Amino acid sequence: MSSALLFAACGDGGTGPGDPLSDAEARALAAFIFTQSFTSANTAGVQSPAPVGGPSTAVGTIDITMTPPCPLGGTVGIVAGVSLTVDTATAAVQMDFAMIQTHDACRVPHQESGKVFTIDGAPDLTVDLRIATDGTGTSEVSGNISGALDWATDGRAGTCNIALVFTGTGDRLAGTGSTTLDGSMCGIDVSQTVSAGGV
Numbered sequence: 001m002s003s004a005l006l007f008a009a010c011g012d013g014g015t016g017p018g019d020p021l022s023d024a025e026a027r028a029l030a031a032f033i034f035t036q037s038f039t040s041a042n043t044a045g046v047q048s049p050a051p052v053g054g055p056s057t058a059v060g061t062i063d064i065t066m067t068p069p070c071p072l073g074g075t076v077g078i079v080a081g082v083s084l085t086v087d088t089a090t091a092a093v094q095m096d097f098a099m100i101q102t103h104d105a106c107r108v109p110h111q112e113s114g115k116v117f118t119i120d121g122a123p124d125l126t127v128d129l130r131i132a133t134d135g136t137g138t139s140e141v142s143g144n145i146s147g148a149l150d151w152a153t154d155g156r157a158g159t160c161n162i163a164l165v166f167t168g169t170g171d172r173l174a175g176t177g178s179t180t181l182d183g184s185m186c187g188i189d190v191s192q193t194v195s196a197g198g199v
């Protein structure tokens with residue numbers, strides 16, 4: 001999974017001191033939040049138990065807690081429920097994730113401006129995400145992200161309310177794909193495509 005925009009933070013106008021975030025910063029934050037969510041889902045999926053059942057369908061569920069680091073320090077706490085369904089006849093796999101993400105002094109760079117943003121959960125983000133892969137490696141991702149973050153950078157600070165939906169397709173074998181993000185990010189309308197390594 002890769003993103004053309006590594007990250008920014010954002011704040012709704014009037015929620016904190018200093019100037020509000022720019023459209024570019026809001027779009028970068030949306031890309032980072034999705035990328036982080038997708039990467040966490042893949043990590044959680046690897047930890048899922050082997051499904052049981054048959055003869056044509058097998059299912060498995062697990063609850064996972066993890067705390068991955070942020071790029072420049074801080075962490076994001078993740079609590080996830082994972083449901084896995086496998087069609088044993090076609091090798092099609094569907095993974096459904098229900099995640100709560102809580103950022104804690106999470107420091108991330110905004111490549112365009114060279115600034116560093118610090119984000120904290122306000123109180124957290126809720127992520128519902130589905131990854132469905134057919135037996136040939138073609139995959140689809142869909143879901144939504146909601147909640148709020150507190151952000152601070154370079155004398156500015158605020159609270160960013162988030163309401164995003166996403167859909168994408170990819171080829172897991174080739175490591176290619178893209179996902180479209182739509183919705184509201186820090187009071188800014190967002191519609192963009194994020195490149196992804198075989199979603």
